Amino acid sequence: MIRIEGLRKEFDQGTVALEKLDLVIKTSTFLALLGPSGCGKTTTLNCIAGLLEPTAGRIWFDDQDVTALPPRERNLGMVFQSYALYPHMKVIDNIAFPLKQKGMKKPERHQKARETAKRLQIEHLLDRRPAQLSGGQQQRVAMARALAKEPRILLLDEPMSNLDARLKIEIRDEIKRLQQDLGLTAIIVTHDQEEAMAIADKIAILDNGCIQQFDTPEVLYHYPANLFVAHFMGNPPMNFIDAVLKDNQISGDDFSFPVPKGAMVTQPPESADRKIKIGVRSHQIQVKIQHGPHTVKMELQIVENLGKELLLAGMVGKSFVRVTMPDTSAADMYRGIRRSGEPYVYLEFNEGLNLFDTEKGVNLSGRNLS
Ligand SMILES: Nc1ncnc2c1ncn2[C@@H]1O[C@H](COP(=O)(O)OP(=O)(O)O)[C@@H](O)[C@H]1O
Numbered sequence: 001m002i003r004i005e006g007l008r009k010e011f012d013q014g015t016v017a018l019e020k021l022d023l024v025i026k027t028s029t030f031l032a033l034l035g036p037s038g039c040g041k042t043t044t045l046n047c048i049a050g051l052l053e054p055t056a057g058r059i060w061f062d063d064q065d066v067t068a069l070p071p072r073e074r075n076l077g078m079v080f081q082s083y084a085l086y087p088h089m090k091v092i093d094n095i096a097f098p099l100k101q102k103g104m105k106k107p108e109r110h111q112k113a114r115e116t117a118k119r120l121q122i123e124h125l126l127d128r129r130p131a132q133l134s135g136g137q138q139q140r141v142a143m144a145r146a147l148a149k150e151p152r153i154l155l156l157d158e159p160m161s162n163l164d165a166r167l168k169i170e171i172r173d174e175i176k177r178l179q180q181d182l183g184l185t186a187i188i189v190t191h192d193q194e195e196a197m198a199i200a201d202k203i204a205i206l207d208n209g210c211i212q213q214f215d216t217p218e219v220l221y222h223y224p225a226n227l228f229v230a231h232f233m234g235n236p237p238m239n240f241i242d243a244v245l246k247d248n249q250i251s252g253d254d255f256s257f258p259v260p261k262g263a264m265v266t267q268p269p270e271s272a273d274r275k276i277k278i279g280v281r282s283h284q285i286q287v288k289i290q291h292g293p294h295t296v297k298m299e300l301q302i303v304e305n306l307g308k309e310l311l312l313a314g315m316v317g318k319s320f321v322r323v324t325m326p327d328t329s330a331a332d333m334y335r336g337i338r339r340s341g342e343p344y345v346y347l348e349f350n351e352g353l354n355l356f357d358t359e360k361g362v363n364l365s366g367r368n369l370s
């Protein structure tokens with residue numbers, strides 16, 4: 001288990017990279033630190049690794065306070081974005097290097113390096129130098145070097161950002177498999193929400209040195225705690241429609257419907273209207289041809305058959321909304337509507353509705369899976 005309490009990092013020039021971070025990462029789980037560039041991900045990782053000294057706060061590995069421990073005494077493996085392989089050393093010596101630092105004899109450490117290389121399917125590269133390797137191969141060597149000393153914790157800082165899209169997915173799956181096989185506690189830093197969703201058991205999403213939400217990928221995706229998380233998670237992004245909430249009724253341009261049961265609002269507004277944004281994912285919208293009591297009118301602008309699904313998009317008031325549905329057979333019917341003099345369809349939101357306070361950004365829906 002890794003426990004982080006009140007972690008703060010200020011740099012000399014007065015930049016506050018981390019405000020006050022609290023996190024608990026259970027043993028053998030995979031955590032993703034997710035957020036935009038500059039939000040403090042690498043700073044957090046480097047504090048855990050011991051490469052940076054925190055301004056305040058403490059870090060524990062199980063019962064041991066490691067805050068003041070030098071990196072080599074923390075028993076962790078680290079993979080950097082740049083891989084940082086030693087160019088003058090053969091692959092085998094790169095992988096064995098951390099073992100050499102530990103004082104292991106050459107035959108022994110080469111044996112260990114060979115075993116690790118085998119696990120990562122790079123045995124055939126052991127006699128090459130880094131310059132003779134492709135990006136994907138260099139990535140695997142960096143992984144092998146991190147794993148050779150059998151660390152209890154694996155730290156990965158954007159380890160796949162230099163790879164092409166296809167290799168990214170392959171290596172991502174490989175890293176996940178290794179983490180599970182070896183029962184490692186792992187932390188990956190990434191700005192790619194899809195990568196974080198795919199690889200991690202838990203995601204901590206950061207903005208400006210503060211955690212915005214810490215939960216499973218499912219909860220972050222379906223019940224984002226605020227507009228920042230909602231904008232960040234998911235592709236296509238969540239739809240947002242401006243509305244007003246009053247007396248359990250949601251009203252907007254040309255529509256009005258009661259707050260659905262599942263989307264209970266925990267802090268009911270007083271008599272005043274509360275400006276909200278309805279947040280709903282494209283696949284959680286029902287499309288009707290005719291106006292109904294609780295429908296929301298959309299001016300249809302785009303009809304695209306994407307093969308596995310049909311995309312309809314257009315305007316609800318001033319908001320651009322995307323709808324996807326698995327049944328593509330009605331594509332021509334919707335194209336007919338779009339070309340007609342009345343290019344309207346009617347949307348119904350029955351499930352997966354999130355209601356955000358426009359001003360504060362918080363999710364009012366008050367649901368929680370965890
Ligand atoms: N050595 C440093 N000196 C001064 N400021 C730094 C240093 N390292 C990082 N920062 C600043 O701290 C903030 C967080 O940086 P970082 O943790 O690298 O972000 P991320 O990895 O999320 O992109 C940024 O504003 C960055 O400019």
Ligand SMILES: [Mg+2]
Binds near residue numbers: 041042043189
């Ligand atoms: Mg970084």
